[in-house]
Amino acid sequence: MEWLNPIVQGTLLGGLYALFAAGLSLIFGVMRLVNIAHGDLIVLAAYLGLTVTTATGMHPMAALVIVVPAMALIGYALQRGLLNQTLGDDILPPLLVTFGVSVIIQNGLLEVYTADPQTLNAGALETASVAVGGVTLGILPLLTFGIAIAVIWGLQWTFYHTSLGRAFRAVSDNQDIAQLMGLNRRHIFGLAMALALGVTAVAGILLGIRTSFDPSIGGGRLIFGFEAVIIGGLGNLWGTLIGGVILGVAQTIGAKIDPGWQVLAGHIAFLVILAVRPNGLFPRVSG
């Protein structure tokens, strides 16, 4: 019983990590772009949530109605205006440019919002809980996990059952041929980034309700997202969810042993899996 609690809590935490990772995974899958600014975009979404809730008095979850489309617009503009120009045979330019975007976002947030830690006030949702078989489950972590499953299911459905998803997969498969089939690669990439940042907006709001945030924490979220993607196997969204869960459980068990070991235990679990299964646990089988 003593160990059941951290395992359950870690599993639910994994839902949040999977949300961090889903956008990263989608972008890499469609256009082979490694987005170093992903963590900072999560933090940006949290701050947008803060602005919306303080300006309108809305509940942070309700603010998603504004923050998700806003982040999607930012994503489309960022991709069409900047990132498309960096894509090519060389993977270095997008890495450098997104690193630059990361620095710009961090400093921009610092300028506008200062370095003071902030939280999104979600009222009763923050502390509400239910007791299930001796383990107390927070409503927020349960909700987060449920949203993660819904988002990943939604992305999978989009990929395999819609015209847009087919376009994503076609461009991912062979860009040149996709162009000859009338697909505008730049537009499709813009839509992929819009979708990814829409998911990122959800992750940012949930992060902001769960913990305090400041402009510097993006890097850490990026690492958690990367680890979840790689543990799960590149290009497999359900694998990403399992990767997030493994990372979350490793962290809560680490924290149970010694509170200082939380983050370290997650990294160790990641390194062990990388050493044993370099392609992740569930790599996509290529056709």
Next chain:
Amino acid sequence: MTTILRLQELSKAFGALTVADAMSYEVQQGEALGVIGPNGAGKTSMFNLITGTLKSNSGVIEFSGQNVTKWSAAKRSHAGIARSFQVPQPFSGMTVFENAMIAATQSAGMHGHQAENFCLEILDQTELLPKANVLAGSLTLLERKRLELTRALCAKPKLLLLDEIAGGLTEAECKSLVQTIKDIHASGVTIIWIEHVVHALLAVVDRLIVIDFGKKIAEGEPQAIMESAEVKEIYLGIEADA
């Protein structure tokens, strides 16, 4: 007859290698034009120039009366130019049906059930219907060639470019493919067909052009062209050596 495609003085060079040298010709609506020439003559490059994957150094390409020289490949695809590749290039991680649907929805701009029904019709015509839900990466060579044709047809082309689609097939396979292409031509689609399998080509085309070193060296009625001294020397001479 109206002219659907007109190349005027089209030139393209990669450094010292000239793949198109002041190439000019016209294709009429509903015509089937055959293209022959030795390997490396610039035949496939000419297709790349027409579809827009290669940009010419100089010259003009007109399609359906519009100057498309500066258009992107995607825009030319929307306008009605489709091609098949000599080495089939399917979206290998997607099913045959999904490959067809990409062309129907993105290039031809169809939607929903209309697009699905159209793709099923084309798959039936190209005899790939039984393989509709198979991953394209697992197809045989003939099936891949048929998928190239399927994808091109699902784009509802006005102009269909076929690049050595009969190459590498057995005699029986080739025969059935030629029949499919004849049917497509009979339905009113304009075809330009590059082919080394000359008897397959001659069974379909109305006119032949011969290309060597990026230059058009002969043009005319197929039988007359095949018997001309120039073709025998340049084209068949090399063929005999190979």
